[in-house]
Amino acid sequence: MKRLLPYIAVAFFASVPLWLQDQYFLHTLVVTGIFVIAAMSLNLLLGYTGQLSLGHVAFFGIGAYVSALTSLGFSVEIFGLQITHEPWPAVIGVLFGTIVAGLCGYVIGKLAFRVRGAYFVIVTISFAEVVRLVSLNWVELTNGPLALPGIPPLTLGFEWTGYATLWGKAQNYYVVLATIVLAYILIKRLVNSPYGRAMIALRENETLAVSVGISVTKYLVLAAVLSGAMAGVAGGLYAHYIQIIDPMIFMFLNTVTMVIMVITGGKGTLAGPLVGGLIFGIAPVVLRSYVGPEVQWILYGLLMILIVFVLPQGIVPAIERWFTRKGGSASASKPAGLVLESSKGARS
Protein backbone atom coordinates (compact mmCIF):
# COMPACT_ATOMS: atom_id res chain seq x y z
CA MET A 1 0.00 0.00 0.00
CA LYS A 2 2.66 2.40 1.06
CA ARG A 3 4.70 1.70 -2.03
CA LEU A 4 1.70 2.27 -4.28
CA LEU A 5 0.71 5.54 -2.68
CA PRO A 6 2.93 7.84 -4.83
CA TYR A 7 1.59 6.25 -8.03
CA ILE A 8 -1.99 6.59 -6.87
CA ALA A 9 -1.37 10.23 -5.97
CA VAL A 10 0.19 10.98 -9.37
CA ALA A 11 -2.65 9.22 -11.21
CA PHE A 12 -5.23 11.14 -9.18
CA PHE A 13 -3.61 14.54 -9.77
CA ALA A 14 -3.11 13.75 -13.46
CA SER A 15 -6.84 13.17 -13.78
CA VAL A 16 -7.84 16.45 -12.10
CA PRO A 17 -8.01 18.69 -15.24
CA LEU A 18 -10.24 16.07 -16.89
CA TRP A 19 -13.09 16.44 -14.42
CA LEU A 20 -12.47 19.75 -12.66
CA GLN A 21 -14.81 22.39 -14.11
CA ASP A 22 -13.77 25.32 -11.97
CA GLN A 23 -10.95 27.07 -13.89
CA TYR A 24 -10.11 29.29 -10.95
CA PHE A 25 -9.52 26.28 -8.77
CA LEU A 26 -7.28 24.78 -11.46
CA HIS A 27 -5.31 28.02 -11.45
CA THR A 28 -4.99 27.70 -7.68
CA LEU A 29 -3.65 24.19 -8.11
CA VAL A 30 -1.01 25.35 -10.61
CA VAL A 31 0.24 28.09 -8.29
CA THR A 32 0.09 25.66 -5.35
CA GLY A 33 2.12 23.17 -7.35
CA ILE A 34 4.75 25.82 -8.07
CA PHE A 35 4.98 26.61 -4.38
CA VAL A 36 5.18 22.90 -3.60
CA ILE A 37 8.32 22.73 -5.77
CA ALA A 38 9.76 25.67 -3.85
CA ALA A 39 8.84 24.01 -0.55
CA MET A 40 10.50 20.78 -1.67
CA SER A 41 13.67 22.71 -2.43
CA LEU A 42 13.54 24.36 1.00
CA ASN A 43 13.02 20.95 2.57
CA LEU A 44 16.31 19.79 1.08
CA LEU A 45 18.09 22.44 3.15
CA LEU A 46 15.86 22.75 6.20
CA GLY A 47 14.75 19.15 6.44
CA TYR A 48 17.84 17.21 5.46
CA THR A 49 20.78 19.41 6.42
CA GLY A 50 18.93 21.20 9.23
CA GLN A 51 19.90 24.67 7.98
CA LEU A 52 17.04 27.17 7.94
CA SER A 53 17.07 29.47 4.93
CA LEU A 54 14.78 32.42 5.65
CA GLY A 55 15.65 34.02 2.34
CA HIS A 56 14.56 31.17 0.19
CA VAL A 57 12.26 33.36 -1.83
CA ALA A 58 15.41 35.01 -3.24
CA PHE A 59 16.23 31.88 -5.25
CA PHE A 60 12.62 31.65 -6.38
CA GLY A 61 12.59 35.31 -7.44
CA ILE A 62 15.98 35.12 -9.12
CA GLY A 63 14.76 32.13 -11.12
CA ALA A 64 11.66 34.11 -12.09
CA TYR A 65 13.50 37.32 -13.05
CA VAL A 66 16.36 35.62 -14.92
CA SER A 67 13.92 33.44 -16.81
CA ALA A 68 11.64 36.38 -17.63
CA LEU A 69 14.51 38.63 -18.75
CA THR A 70 16.10 35.90 -20.87
CA SER A 71 12.86 35.38 -22.75
CA LEU A 72 11.91 39.09 -22.93
CA GLY A 73 15.31 40.45 -23.81
CA PHE A 74 16.77 43.59 -22.25
CA SER A 75 19.19 46.39 -22.85
CA VAL A 76 21.17 47.85 -19.97
CA GLU A 77 24.24 49.97 -19.47
CA ILE A 78 26.84 48.67 -16.99
CA PHE A 79 29.90 50.87 -16.37
CA GLY A 80 29.36 52.62 -19.68
CA LEU A 81 29.05 49.31 -21.48
CA GLN A 82 25.81 48.78 -23.37
CA ILE A 83 24.59 45.20 -23.05
CA THR A 84 21.71 44.16 -25.23
CA HIS A 85 20.10 40.77 -25.12
CA GLU A 86 17.68 39.56 -27.75
CA PRO A 87 14.69 37.50 -26.59
CA TRP A 88 15.30 33.74 -26.33
CA PRO A 89 12.79 30.88 -26.01
CA ALA A 90 11.10 30.61 -22.61
CA VAL A 91 12.50 27.12 -21.98
CA ILE A 92 16.06 28.46 -22.25
CA GLY A 93 14.95 31.17 -19.83
CA VAL A 94 13.88 28.62 -17.22
CA LEU A 95 17.16 26.79 -17.73
CA PHE A 96 19.16 29.99 -17.19
CA GLY A 97 17.04 30.90 -14.20
CA THR A 98 17.79 27.50 -12.70
CA ILE A 99 21.51 27.83 -13.31
CA VAL A 100 21.76 31.36 -11.94
CA ALA A 101 19.71 30.45 -8.86
CA GLY A 102 21.97 27.43 -8.32
CA LEU A 103 25.07 29.64 -8.62
CA CYS A 104 23.59 32.01 -6.04
CA GLY A 105 23.06 28.97 -3.81
CA TYR A 106 26.74 28.18 -4.25
CA VAL A 107 27.89 31.68 -3.32
CA ILE A 108 25.53 31.94 -0.35
CA GLY A 109 26.49 28.44 0.78
CA LYS A 110 30.21 29.19 0.57
CA LEU A 111 29.80 32.46 2.44
CA ALA A 112 27.21 31.47 4.99
CA PHE A 113 28.27 27.98 5.98
CA ARG A 114 31.45 29.24 7.56
CA VAL A 115 28.99 30.16 10.26
CA ARG A 116 25.97 27.94 10.71
CA GLY A 117 22.72 28.05 12.61
CA ALA A 118 21.45 31.53 13.43
CA TYR A 119 24.12 33.22 11.30
CA PHE A 120 23.05 31.30 8.25
CA VAL A 121 19.48 32.46 8.84
CA ILE A 122 20.65 36.08 9.02
CA VAL A 123 22.79 35.80 5.87
CA THR A 124 19.90 34.33 3.89
CA ILE A 125 17.43 36.99 5.09
CA SER A 126 19.89 39.72 4.12
CA PHE A 127 20.51 38.11 0.75
CA ALA A 128 16.79 38.09 -0.04
CA GLU A 129 16.47 41.71 1.02
CA VAL A 130 19.42 42.78 -1.15
CA VAL A 131 17.98 40.98 -4.15
CA ARG A 132 14.59 42.58 -3.52
CA LEU A 133 16.14 46.05 -3.39
CA VAL A 134 18.03 45.40 -6.61
CA SER A 135 14.86 44.29 -8.36
CA LEU A 136 13.09 47.39 -7.06
CA ASN A 137 15.77 49.94 -7.94
CA TRP A 138 17.50 48.67 -11.06
CA VAL A 139 14.65 50.06 -13.11
CA GLU A 140 16.52 49.88 -16.41
CA LEU A 141 16.70 46.11 -16.13
CA THR A 142 13.74 45.05 -14.04
CA ASN A 143 11.28 47.88 -14.63
CA GLY A 144 11.30 48.32 -10.85
CA PRO A 145 7.89 48.53 -9.19
CA LEU A 146 6.26 48.88 -12.61
CA ALA A 147 6.71 45.13 -13.05
CA LEU A 148 7.84 43.08 -16.03
CA PRO A 149 4.73 42.43 -18.12
CA GLY A 150 4.19 40.27 -21.17
CA ILE A 151 6.43 37.36 -20.25
CA PRO A 152 5.86 34.70 -22.93
CA PRO A 153 4.42 31.35 -21.85
CA LEU A 154 6.51 28.19 -22.11
CA THR A 155 6.86 26.60 -25.51
CA LEU A 156 7.67 22.91 -25.51
CA GLY A 157 8.67 20.62 -28.33
CA PHE A 158 11.39 19.94 -30.89
CA GLU A 159 11.75 20.67 -34.54
CA TRP A 160 10.59 17.16 -35.43
CA THR A 161 7.60 17.14 -33.07
CA GLY A 162 6.30 20.61 -33.67
CA TYR A 163 5.92 23.17 -30.91
CA ALA A 164 3.18 23.71 -28.37
CA THR A 165 2.83 26.98 -26.53
CA LEU A 166 1.35 26.56 -23.09
CA TRP A 167 -1.36 29.18 -22.96
CA GLY A 168 -3.90 27.08 -21.09
CA LYS A 169 -4.16 26.32 -17.40
CA ALA A 170 -4.39 22.56 -17.89
CA GLN A 171 -1.17 22.50 -19.95
CA ASN A 172 0.70 24.44 -17.32
CA TYR A 173 -0.82 22.18 -14.69
CA TYR A 174 0.73 19.12 -16.34
CA VAL A 175 4.13 20.79 -16.68
CA VAL A 176 4.09 21.65 -12.99
CA LEU A 177 2.93 18.15 -12.05
CA ALA A 178 5.72 16.60 -14.13
CA THR A 179 8.26 18.91 -12.50
CA ILE A 180 7.05 17.90 -9.04
CA VAL A 181 7.40 14.21 -9.94
CA LEU A 182 10.93 14.81 -11.25
CA ALA A 183 11.90 16.81 -8.18
CA TYR A 184 10.48 14.10 -5.93
CA ILE A 185 12.45 11.36 -7.69
CA LEU A 186 15.61 13.47 -7.58
CA ILE A 187 15.29 14.15 -3.86
CA LYS A 188 14.37 10.54 -3.11
CA ARG A 189 17.44 9.22 -4.93
CA LEU A 190 19.64 11.81 -3.30
CA VAL A 191 18.38 11.11 0.21
CA ASN A 192 18.92 7.37 -0.12
CA SER A 193 22.45 7.83 -1.42
CA PRO A 194 25.74 8.59 0.31
CA TYR A 195 25.08 12.27 -0.48
CA GLY A 196 21.80 12.43 1.39
CA ARG A 197 23.12 10.35 4.25
CA ALA A 198 26.05 12.75 4.62
CA MET A 199 23.60 15.67 4.83
CA ILE A 200 21.46 13.89 7.44
CA ALA A 201 24.56 12.95 9.41
CA LEU A 202 25.65 16.60 9.49
CA ARG A 203 22.19 17.56 10.74
CA GLU A 204 22.18 14.95 13.48
CA ASN A 205 25.72 15.28 14.84
CA GLU A 206 28.26 17.36 13.01
CA THR A 207 31.29 16.34 15.09
CA LEU A 208 30.60 12.66 14.63
CA ALA A 209 29.86 13.12 10.93
CA VAL A 210 33.22 14.83 10.47
CA SER A 211 34.98 12.03 12.34
CA VAL A 212 33.79 9.46 9.80
CA GLY A 213 35.18 11.57 6.98
CA ILE A 214 32.25 13.73 5.88
CA SER A 215 33.25 17.19 4.65
CA VAL A 216 30.93 19.82 6.15
CA THR A 217 31.34 22.51 3.50
CA LYS A 218 31.11 20.14 0.56
CA TYR A 219 27.74 18.70 1.49
CA LEU A 220 26.13 21.84 2.88
CA VAL A 221 27.15 23.81 -0.22
CA LEU A 222 25.90 21.01 -2.44
CA ALA A 223 22.55 21.10 -0.67
CA ALA A 224 22.41 24.88 -1.07
CA VAL A 225 23.17 24.64 -4.80
CA LEU A 226 20.54 21.97 -5.47
CA SER A 227 18.02 23.72 -3.26
CA GLY A 228 18.64 27.09 -4.93
CA ALA A 229 18.44 25.61 -8.41
CA MET A 230 15.20 23.81 -7.63
CA ALA A 231 13.66 26.98 -6.23
CA GLY A 232 14.87 28.68 -9.42
CA VAL A 233 12.92 26.18 -11.53
CA ALA A 234 9.81 26.98 -9.51
CA GLY A 235 10.40 30.70 -10.04
CA GLY A 236 10.84 30.24 -13.78
CA LEU A 237 7.62 28.25 -14.07
CA TYR A 238 5.87 30.92 -12.04
CA ALA A 239 7.06 33.76 -14.29
CA HIS A 240 5.98 32.08 -17.50
CA TYR A 241 2.65 30.99 -16.08
CA ILE A 242 1.59 34.27 -14.43
CA GLN A 243 3.33 36.21 -17.26
CA ILE A 244 3.99 39.24 -15.10
CA ILE A 245 6.37 39.62 -12.16
CA ASP A 246 7.26 42.50 -9.90
CA PRO A 247 9.47 42.95 -6.82
CA MET A 248 6.57 41.84 -4.61
CA ILE A 249 7.67 38.33 -5.52
CA PHE A 250 10.49 38.77 -2.98
CA MET A 251 8.04 39.34 -0.13
CA PHE A 252 9.18 37.81 3.13
CA LEU A 253 5.69 36.34 3.37
CA ASN A 254 6.50 34.02 0.47
CA THR A 255 9.45 32.57 2.36
CA VAL A 256 7.27 32.18 5.43
CA THR A 257 4.69 30.34 3.35
CA MET A 258 7.34 27.87 2.18
CA VAL A 259 8.64 27.37 5.72
CA ILE A 260 5.11 26.76 7.00
CA MET A 261 4.47 24.24 4.22
CA VAL A 262 7.63 22.32 5.07
CA ILE A 263 7.26 22.37 8.84
CA THR A 264 3.58 21.47 9.02
CA GLY A 265 3.95 18.77 6.36
CA GLY A 266 6.97 17.30 8.05
CA LYS A 267 10.51 18.49 7.48
CA GLY A 268 13.02 15.90 6.43
CA THR A 269 10.36 13.66 4.88
CA LEU A 270 9.80 13.18 1.18
CA ALA A 271 6.04 13.72 1.28
CA GLY A 272 6.03 16.49 3.90
CA PRO A 273 6.30 19.53 1.58
CA LEU A 274 3.73 17.99 -0.75
CA VAL A 275 1.14 17.57 2.00
CA GLY A 276 1.92 20.88 3.69
CA GLY A 277 2.01 22.64 0.31
CA LEU A 278 -1.38 21.31 -0.73
CA ILE A 279 -2.99 22.29 2.57
CA PHE A 280 -1.62 25.83 2.64
CA GLY A 281 -1.98 26.31 -1.11
CA ILE A 282 -5.64 25.38 -1.26
CA ALA A 283 -6.76 26.68 2.14
CA PRO A 284 -6.91 30.37 1.03
CA VAL A 285 -9.34 29.53 -1.78
CA VAL A 286 -11.55 27.37 0.38
CA LEU A 287 -11.51 29.85 3.24
CA ARG A 288 -12.08 32.87 1.02
CA SER A 289 -15.86 32.49 0.90
CA TYR A 290 -16.06 32.36 4.70
CA VAL A 291 -13.53 34.83 6.11
CA GLY A 292 -11.54 37.84 4.98
CA PRO A 293 -7.84 37.66 4.10
CA GLU A 294 -6.71 39.28 7.37
CA VAL A 295 -8.55 36.70 9.42
CA GLN A 296 -7.11 34.01 7.17
CA TRP A 297 -3.57 34.93 8.10
CA ILE A 298 -4.49 34.78 11.75
CA LEU A 299 -6.01 31.35 11.16
CA TYR A 300 -2.85 30.11 9.42
CA GLY A 301 -0.79 31.32 12.33
CA LEU A 302 -3.04 29.50 14.77
CA LEU A 303 -3.04 26.37 12.62
CA MET A 304 0.74 26.45 12.42
CA ILE A 305 1.09 26.84 16.20
CA LEU A 306 -1.43 24.07 16.75
CA ILE A 307 0.36 21.68 14.43
CA VAL A 308 3.77 22.44 15.91
CA PHE A 309 2.40 21.78 19.40
CA VAL A 310 0.35 18.69 18.64
CA LEU A 311 2.49 17.16 15.88
CA PRO A 312 5.97 18.64 16.33
CA GLN A 313 7.38 16.37 13.61
CA GLY A 314 4.69 17.44 11.16
CA ILE A 315 1.70 15.76 9.61
CA VAL A 316 3.42 13.10 7.49
CA PRO A 317 5.53 11.52 10.27
CA ALA A 318 2.46 11.54 12.53
CA ILE A 319 0.38 9.64 9.98
CA GLU A 320 3.25 7.23 9.41
CA ARG A 321 3.60 6.55 13.11
CA TRP A 322 -0.11 5.95 13.35
CA PHE A 323 0.04 3.37 10.56
CA THR A 324 3.12 1.66 12.00
CA ARG A 325 1.39 1.35 15.34
CA LYS A 326 -1.70 -0.17 13.78
CA GLY A 327 0.28 -2.55 11.59
CA GLY A 328 2.71 -3.33 14.40
CA SER A 329 0.07 -4.47 16.89
CA ALA A 330 -1.46 -6.75 14.30
CA SER A 331 1.57 -8.47 12.83
CA ALA A 332 4.90 -8.00 14.56
CA SER A 333 6.06 -7.39 18.10
CA LYS A 334 8.57 -4.80 16.96
CA PRO A 335 8.27 -1.50 18.82
CA ALA A 336 6.41 1.07 16.80
CA GLY A 337 7.98 4.15 15.32
CA LEU A 338 11.52 3.02 15.81
CA VAL A 339 12.36 2.78 12.14
CA LEU A 340 13.20 6.02 10.41
CA GLU A 341 11.70 6.75 7.07
CA SER A 342 15.10 6.92 5.48
CA SER A 343 15.96 3.36 6.47
CA LYS A 344 12.64 1.97 5.36
CA GLY A 345 12.84 3.60 1.96
CA ALA A 346 16.44 2.57 1.74
CA ARG A 347 15.78 -1.11 2.19
CA SER A 348 13.01 -1.33 -0.33
Next chain:
Amino acid sequence: MTVAATGAPRPILAIEHVAVHFGGLIAISDMNFVVNEGELVSLIGPNGAGKTTAFNVITGFLKPTKGQVTFKGQSLNGLKPHEVTSLGLVRTFQRTSVFEKISVFDNVLIGLHRRTSASLFGTIFGLPRERRQEKALREEAWEILRLVGIEHQADELGGSLPYGDQRLLGVALALAANPSALLLDEPVSGMNASETGRFVALLNKLRANGKTILLVEHDMPMVMGISDRIVVLNYGRIIANGTPKEIQNDPDVIQAYLGQGVKHA
Protein backbone atom coordinates in the same frame (compact mmCIF):
# COMPACT_ATOMS: atom_id res chain seq x y z
CA MET B 1 69.23 -5.37 10.46
CA THR B 2 66.97 -4.29 7.63
CA VAL B 3 66.91 -7.79 6.17
CA ALA B 4 65.45 -9.28 9.32
CA ALA B 5 62.96 -6.46 9.58
CA THR B 6 59.86 -8.64 9.32
CA GLY B 7 59.32 -8.46 13.05
CA ALA B 8 60.83 -5.01 13.51
CA PRO B 9 58.37 -2.32 14.59
CA ARG B 10 57.32 0.09 11.89
CA PRO B 11 55.95 3.36 13.23
CA ILE B 12 52.56 4.30 11.77
CA LEU B 13 51.71 7.23 14.03
CA ALA B 14 54.27 9.60 15.52
CA ILE B 15 53.60 12.44 17.94
CA GLU B 16 56.59 14.78 18.03
CA HIS B 17 57.09 17.62 20.50
CA VAL B 18 53.39 18.36 20.62
CA ALA B 19 52.31 21.11 23.00
CA VAL B 20 48.85 22.52 23.54
CA HIS B 21 48.25 25.74 25.45
CA PHE B 22 44.80 27.13 26.19
CA GLY B 23 45.72 30.71 26.97
CA GLY B 24 47.88 30.38 30.08
CA LEU B 25 46.86 26.80 30.77
CA ILE B 26 49.26 24.16 29.51
CA ALA B 27 47.18 21.12 28.63
CA ILE B 28 50.09 19.28 27.05
CA SER B 29 53.63 20.54 27.54
CA ASP B 30 55.82 18.33 25.35
CA MET B 31 54.54 15.01 24.14
CA ASN B 32 56.53 12.48 22.16
CA PHE B 33 55.56 8.91 21.40
CA VAL B 34 55.07 6.57 18.49
CA VAL B 35 52.58 3.84 17.76
CA ASN B 36 53.83 0.99 15.59
CA GLU B 37 51.82 -0.81 12.97
CA GLY B 38 49.56 -3.48 14.42
CA GLU B 39 50.29 -2.42 17.99
CA LEU B 40 47.74 -1.74 20.70
CA VAL B 41 48.94 1.19 22.74
CA SER B 42 47.07 2.60 25.71
CA LEU B 43 47.24 6.19 26.82
CA ILE B 44 46.51 6.42 30.53
CA GLY B 45 46.76 9.01 33.25
CA PRO B 46 44.72 10.65 35.98
CA ASN B 47 41.74 12.82 35.03
CA GLY B 48 42.80 16.04 33.38
CA ALA B 49 46.16 14.65 32.32
CA GLY B 50 45.52 15.64 28.70
CA LYS B 51 44.50 12.33 27.15
CA THR B 52 41.45 13.54 25.28
CA THR B 53 43.31 16.72 24.30
CA ALA B 54 45.96 14.48 22.77
CA PHE B 55 43.25 12.66 20.81
CA ASN B 56 41.81 15.94 19.60
CA VAL B 57 45.21 17.09 18.38
CA ILE B 58 45.98 13.81 16.62
CA THR B 59 42.66 13.77 14.75
CA GLY B 60 42.70 17.43 13.72
CA PHE B 61 39.90 18.64 15.99
CA LEU B 62 42.43 20.85 17.79
CA LYS B 63 45.50 22.63 16.45
CA PRO B 64 48.65 22.03 18.49
CA THR B 65 50.47 25.11 19.74
CA LYS B 66 53.74 23.45 18.85
CA GLY B 67 55.00 20.22 17.35
CA GLN B 68 53.54 17.89 14.79
CA VAL B 69 51.78 14.60 14.28
CA THR B 70 52.69 12.32 11.40
CA PHE B 71 50.63 9.40 10.17
CA LYS B 72 52.13 6.94 7.66
CA GLY B 73 54.93 9.43 7.13
CA GLN B 74 52.58 12.30 6.30
CA SER B 75 52.29 15.36 8.48
CA LEU B 76 48.77 15.98 9.75
CA ASN B 77 49.41 19.62 10.55
CA GLY B 78 46.65 21.86 9.24
CA LEU B 79 44.46 19.01 8.03
CA LYS B 80 40.77 19.13 8.83
CA PRO B 81 39.24 16.23 10.79
CA HIS B 82 37.53 14.72 7.76
CA GLU B 83 40.84 14.81 5.89
CA VAL B 84 42.58 13.00 8.72
CA THR B 85 39.84 10.37 8.57
CA SER B 86 40.42 10.02 4.84
CA LEU B 87 44.03 9.05 5.52
CA GLY B 88 42.81 6.10 7.57
CA LEU B 89 43.07 7.47 11.11
CA VAL B 90 39.62 7.30 12.70
CA ARG B 91 38.49 8.02 16.24
CA THR B 92 35.55 7.44 18.53
CA PHE B 93 34.28 9.87 21.15
CA GLN B 94 33.80 9.57 24.88
CA ARG B 95 30.11 10.39 24.80
CA THR B 96 28.39 11.10 21.52
CA SER B 97 29.57 8.22 19.44
CA VAL B 98 26.40 7.29 17.56
CA PHE B 99 23.68 9.08 15.59
CA GLU B 100 20.90 8.68 18.13
CA LYS B 101 17.87 9.32 15.96
CA ILE B 102 19.02 7.17 13.06
CA SER B 103 18.68 3.40 12.77
CA VAL B 104 21.69 1.26 13.65
CA PHE B 105 21.94 0.10 10.07
CA ASP B 106 21.90 3.63 8.68
CA ASN B 107 24.46 4.63 11.29
CA VAL B 108 26.89 2.17 9.76
CA LEU B 109 25.92 3.24 6.24
CA ILE B 110 26.87 6.79 7.19
CA GLY B 111 30.13 5.46 8.56
CA LEU B 112 30.79 3.87 5.17
CA HIS B 113 30.73 7.35 3.61
CA ARG B 114 34.40 7.33 2.74
CA ARG B 115 34.08 4.07 0.80
CA THR B 116 31.92 5.28 -2.01
CA SER B 117 32.83 7.07 -5.16
CA ALA B 118 29.22 7.52 -6.28
CA SER B 119 28.94 10.56 -8.51
CA LEU B 120 26.16 13.07 -8.00
CA PHE B 121 25.12 12.66 -11.63
CA GLY B 122 24.95 8.88 -11.38
CA THR B 123 23.07 9.09 -8.10
CA ILE B 124 20.40 11.40 -9.46
CA PHE B 125 19.92 9.43 -12.65
CA GLY B 126 20.12 6.06 -10.89
CA LEU B 127 22.96 4.74 -13.07
CA PRO B 128 23.96 1.07 -12.72
CA ARG B 129 27.38 1.81 -11.24
CA GLU B 130 25.85 3.79 -8.38
CA ARG B 131 23.16 1.14 -7.82
CA ARG B 132 25.83 -1.57 -7.64
CA GLN B 133 27.88 0.50 -5.21
CA GLU B 134 24.88 1.13 -3.00
CA LYS B 135 24.14 -2.60 -2.89
CA ALA B 136 27.75 -3.39 -2.06
CA LEU B 137 27.67 -0.75 0.70
CA ARG B 138 24.62 -2.37 2.26
CA GLU B 139 26.28 -5.76 2.27
CA GLU B 140 29.36 -4.28 3.83
CA ALA B 141 27.25 -2.60 6.51
CA TRP B 142 25.79 -5.98 7.45
CA GLU B 143 29.28 -7.44 7.60
CA ILE B 144 30.46 -4.75 9.99
CA LEU B 145 27.36 -5.17 12.16
CA ARG B 146 28.05 -8.90 12.34
CA LEU B 147 31.73 -8.33 13.14
CA VAL B 148 30.79 -6.10 16.03
CA GLY B 149 27.92 -8.37 17.03
CA ILE B 150 24.90 -6.06 16.94
CA GLU B 151 23.34 -7.21 13.66
CA HIS B 152 20.07 -8.27 15.35
CA GLN B 153 19.49 -4.64 16.37
CA ALA B 154 19.94 -3.19 12.89
CA ASP B 155 16.46 -1.65 12.76
CA GLU B 156 16.55 0.03 16.14
CA LEU B 157 17.49 3.66 16.66
CA GLY B 158 21.09 4.28 17.66
CA GLY B 159 20.01 6.08 20.82
CA SER B 160 17.68 3.30 21.96
CA LEU B 161 20.44 0.69 22.26
CA PRO B 162 21.73 -0.36 25.70
CA TYR B 163 24.84 1.55 26.69
CA GLY B 164 27.32 -1.20 25.92
CA ASP B 165 25.83 -1.76 22.49
CA GLN B 166 25.97 1.96 21.76
CA ARG B 167 29.71 1.87 22.36
CA LEU B 168 29.94 -1.11 20.01
CA LEU B 169 27.98 0.82 17.41
CA GLY B 170 30.38 3.73 17.87
CA VAL B 171 33.24 1.40 17.03
CA ALA B 172 31.25 0.00 14.09
CA LEU B 173 30.87 3.56 12.78
CA ALA B 174 34.59 4.13 13.06
CA LEU B 175 35.38 0.75 11.51
CA ALA B 176 33.11 1.53 8.59
CA ALA B 177 35.52 4.29 7.59
CA ASN B 178 38.06 1.49 7.02
CA PRO B 179 40.76 2.86 9.28
CA SER B 180 44.26 1.45 9.42
CA ALA B 181 44.52 3.00 12.88
CA LEU B 182 41.68 3.34 15.36
CA LEU B 183 41.62 5.80 18.25
CA LEU B 184 39.20 4.80 21.00
CA ASP B 185 38.37 7.33 23.72
CA GLU B 186 37.33 5.51 26.92
CA PRO B 187 35.34 2.83 25.09
CA VAL B 188 34.50 0.68 28.14
CA SER B 189 33.82 3.41 30.70
CA GLY B 190 30.44 2.74 32.25
CA MET B 191 30.24 -0.78 30.89
CA ASN B 192 29.54 -3.74 33.15
CA ALA B 193 31.93 -6.70 33.30
CA SER B 194 30.24 -8.79 30.63
CA GLU B 195 29.99 -5.84 28.26
CA THR B 196 33.67 -5.11 28.82
CA GLY B 197 34.40 -8.77 28.10
CA ARG B 198 32.57 -8.52 24.78
CA PHE B 199 34.46 -5.34 23.96
CA VAL B 200 37.85 -6.90 24.69
CA ALA B 201 36.92 -9.83 22.45
CA LEU B 202 36.10 -7.35 19.68
CA LEU B 203 39.43 -5.54 20.16
CA ASN B 204 41.28 -8.85 19.87
CA LYS B 205 39.39 -9.60 16.67
CA LEU B 206 40.37 -6.21 15.26
CA ARG B 207 44.01 -6.77 16.17
CA ALA B 208 43.90 -10.12 14.41
CA ASN B 209 42.77 -8.16 11.34
CA GLY B 210 45.90 -6.03 11.62
CA LYS B 211 44.34 -2.81 12.91
CA THR B 212 46.52 -0.47 14.91
CA ILE B 213 44.76 0.74 18.04
CA LEU B 214 45.40 3.65 20.35
CA LEU B 215 43.26 3.47 23.46
CA VAL B 216 42.44 5.96 26.18
CA GLU B 217 40.99 4.10 29.12
CA HIS B 218 40.62 4.14 32.90
CA ASP B 219 39.77 0.46 33.31
CA MET B 220 43.21 -0.70 34.51
CA PRO B 221 42.66 -4.49 34.50
CA MET B 222 41.52 -4.22 30.90
CA VAL B 223 44.36 -1.91 29.88
CA MET B 224 46.97 -4.09 31.56
CA GLY B 225 45.56 -7.22 29.99
CA ILE B 226 45.26 -6.06 26.41
CA SER B 227 47.98 -3.47 25.73
CA ASP B 228 51.30 -4.08 24.02
CA ARG B 229 52.56 -0.83 25.38
CA ILE B 230 51.30 1.85 27.74
CA VAL B 231 52.03 5.57 27.67
CA VAL B 232 51.35 7.38 30.94
CA LEU B 233 50.45 11.07 30.95
CA ASN B 234 50.39 13.33 33.99
CA TYR B 235 49.92 17.09 33.95
CA GLY B 236 50.36 17.18 30.18
CA ARG B 237 53.68 15.37 30.32
CA ILE B 238 54.61 11.78 29.51
CA ILE B 239 55.99 10.22 32.67
CA ALA B 240 56.37 6.64 31.49
CA ASN B 241 56.27 4.58 28.30
CA GLY B 242 56.65 0.79 28.33
CA THR B 243 55.09 -2.64 28.59
CA PRO B 244 52.30 -3.18 31.13
CA LYS B 245 54.75 -4.90 33.46
CA GLU B 246 57.24 -2.02 33.33
CA ILE B 247 54.46 0.48 33.93
CA GLN B 248 53.12 -1.36 36.97
CA ASN B 249 56.52 -1.15 38.64
CA ASP B 250 57.41 2.38 37.60
CA PRO B 251 57.87 4.59 40.67
CA ASP B 252 56.75 7.76 38.84
CA VAL B 253 53.51 6.10 37.76
CA ILE B 254 52.80 4.79 41.26
CA GLN B 255 53.39 8.27 42.62
CA ALA B 256 51.10 9.88 40.02
CA TYR B 257 48.28 7.49 40.80
CA LEU B 258 48.71 6.96 44.55
CA GLY B 259 50.56 10.08 45.67
CA GLN B 260 53.72 9.91 47.81
CA GLY B 261 52.14 9.49 51.20
CA VAL B 262 54.31 6.48 52.05
CA LYS B 263 57.42 8.59 52.66
CA HIS B 264 55.76 10.72 55.27
CA ALA B 265 54.24 7.82 57.11
